[in-house]
Amino acid sequence: MDKVRIIEIKKSVLDNNDKAADLLRQKLKAQKSFLLNLMSSPGSGKTMTVIRTIHALKDEMRIGVMEADIDSDVDAIKVAETGVRTIQLHTGGMCHLDAGMTKQGLDEIGTEDLDLIILENVGNLVCPAEFDTGATKSVMILSICEGHDKPLKYPLMFKIVDVMIINKIDCAEYFDFDFEKVQAYAKKLNPDIEIFSISAKTGEGFDAWVDWLRRNVANATR
Amino acid sequence: MHEMSIVVSFVKMAEEYAVKNNAEKVLKVVLQLGELSGIEARYLHDFYPDVVEGTILEGSELVIEAIEASVFCTNCATTYNPTKSDLKCPACDSEKCDVIDGRGLFIKEIGIKESSSSSSDTEA
Numbered sequence: 419m420d421k422v423r424i425i426e427i428k429k430s431v432l433d434n435n436d437k438a439a440d441l442l443r444q445k446l447k448a449q450k451s452f453l454l455n456l457m458s459s460p461g462s463g464k465t466m467t468v469i470r471t472i473h474a475l476k477d478e479m480r481i482g483v484m485e486a487d488i489d490s491d492v493d494a495i496k497v498a499e500t501g502v503r504t505i506q507l508h509t510g511g512m513c514h515l516d517a518g519m520t521k522q523g524l525d526e527i528g529t530e531d532l533d534l535i536i537l538e539n540v541g542n543l544v545c546p547a548e549f550d551t552g553a554t555k556s557v558m559i560l561s562i563c564e565g566h567d568k569p570l571k572y573p574l575m576f577k578i579v580d581v582m583i584i585n586k587i588d589c590a591e592y593f594d595f596d597f598e599k600v601q602a603y604a605k606k607l608n609p610d611i612e613i614f615s616i617s618a619k620t621g622e623g624f625d626a627w628v629d630w631l632r633r634n635v636a637n638a639t640r
Numbered sequence: 641m642h643e644m645s646i647v648v649s650f651v652k653m654a655e656e657y658a659v660k661n662n663a664e665k666v667l668k669v670v671l672q673l674g675e676l677s678g679i680e681a682r683y684l685h686d687f688y689p690d691v692v693e694g695t696i697l698e699g700s701e702l703v704i705e706a707i708e709a710s711v712f713c714t715n716c717a718t719t720y721n722p723t724k725s726d727l728k729c730p731a732c733d734s735e736k737c738d739v740i741d742g743r744g745l746f747i748k749e750i751g752i753k754e755s756s757s758s759s760s761d762t763e764a
Contacts (some may be wrong), residue, residue, distance in 0.1 A: 422753055425661050426745040431650040431671070514642055545642040548678055574678050606728075610733050 435549055438517035442552030446529065453524075453535045453637035454631070455553030457575065460541030462561040463585040465493045466618040468536055472500045474628045479533040479635060484524075485521045486515050486540050493538065503527060514545035517552045533639045534631075537578040543568065547575040554638055562595035569603035576604045581612045583627060588617040643683035646745065647691045654750050658696055663752035666697040670749045674742040675709040709742030 430436070446453050453540040458464050465485075472481055485493040486507040494506035507523045509515065515523075520537060529535055537553060539546045560568055560578045563586060569576040576582065582604050584597070597615065604611050612630065641731035650671065660664045673681055681704045688702045694700070711722050728735050 421754055422667055422751050423661070424749050424751050425657055426749045427653070427657055428749075429653065429743040429747055431646060431653065431747060434649060434653075510643065512642075516645075544678075548642055606735055 419492070426524070432548075435518070438521065438550035441520055441552035442517055442524070444552065446524075446552070447542045447638065449530055450639045451529045451532050451535060451538060452475050452555075452635040453520075453529075453551075453553045455537050455539060455546075455551045455556040457539045457543070457546045457556065457579070458541060458559035458561075462541070462559045462564065463618045464538050464541065464559055465496055466557060467583065468497060468538055469500055470618050470621060470624060471536070471628060471631065472497070472502055473536065474624065475632065475635075476502060476631070478502065479639075480531060482527050482529065482532040482535045484520075484527055484535065486519075486523070486538060486541065488512070496635060497538075502579045503532070511542055513540055513542050514549050515539055515551055516549040520551040520553075527566060534635050543572040543575045547572070547578050555580045555634055558585060559583045559585050559588040560600070562590055562593050565593075566596045566600035566603070569600065569607055572579055573607050576607045576611065579611065581605070581614065581627075581630065584613065584615040585624060587615050588620050590615060643679060644687050644691075646679060647684055647687040650745070650747055651666065651688075651691050651695065651697060653747055655695055657747075657750060658752050661752060662755050663696060664755040665753045666700045666750055667753055668701045668703060668751035669697065669747065670703045670751075672707050672744075672746040672748050673708045674744045676739060676742040677745055679745055681706075693706045705748065706747075707744070708741045708743055710711060711742075712740050713737045714738060 456464055468483060482503040484498045484505055485497060485509055486509055488509055488511055491506040494504050498504040505527045556579045558575055560582060601613055614623060614627040616627055654669050673679060685702060692698050698745045708721055711727055712719050713729035715733055716732040718729055718731040720730055727737055729737060
């Protein structure tokens with residue numbers, strides 16, 4: 419009869435990614451760069467928010483953008499028009515970025531002379547929440563067209579982010595979006611979450627969000 | 641699907657340990673999956689046979705044990721097992737809590753058949 423030997427391993431499967439993410443965070447901290455991981459579902463206005471954020475901050479700091487998508491470069495082309503350094507990452511069918519892919523992107527864009535790097539993650543409320551990218555802070559956008567019940571449906575995303583941005587508030591009158599409920603749901607999952615309501619189209623509410631980002635980049639680059 | 645990339649990464653880990661321990665074949669892989677991990681056991685089972693095809697894990701059994709969620713309330717210092725989505729403390733209703741257990745996914749152990757060319761300390 420075959421001799422079977424049991425080998426105890428007791429190691430985290432997600433360990434490799436967590437370790438790579440921590441290393442990346444330390445490296446960025448040492449070189450005084452701030453990496454923002456921006457997540458949301460498709461069509462929530464990530465790219466438009468990125469573009470308006472760049473316009474608000476590009477005279478104060480050196481910004482780079484990494485656009486991650488399964489395919490195409492439409493977002494990178496749009497963002498590059500702002501004049502900041504932009505690259506497109508293709509995930510090759512993968513639904514999220516992990517720390518390894520983020521590092522590849524950072525190596526390609528070259529971060530030594532950048533204060534703020536914005537990583538626009540793949541549009542998806544599920545998988546990107548599971549993988550630490552090594553970002554300094556993580557932010558998610560929920561547009562009001564998606565409904566105020568999303569924290570109930572995708573709890574992990576709302577649990578792991580530092581900030582929730584509620585976008586498209588200029589369309590509020592057309593939707594039955596309950597601002598109080600969404601804030602209560604999100605705070606229940608994540609009591610420390612900061613919440614900003616904006617319209618990336620009109621610029622309404624943008625100052626508070628940009629202030630938050632400016633403050634956090636200053637902390638990291640000081 | 642991210643379950644696929646998870647299967648790929650734990651299969652790679654198991655393979656490394658198996659080779660290091662002079663295995664001819666891997667017969668069994670035992671995982672421990674946290675209730676709050678957001679990872680679905682049935683997808684891991686679904687993808688497993690395809691991922692291990694052509695490796696020394698081919699034909700092996702995948703066993704997944706559940707790890708119960710355990711949460712510590714930072715307000716009243718109670719430790720409790722929450723329901724999946726509601727982490728609120730049952731003792732003081734506080735929502736300030738730290739998850740102690742139940743978020744992770746671990747390889748607990750693997751069962752291997754040792755290479756017959758290896759040392760001959762045989763047993764029944």
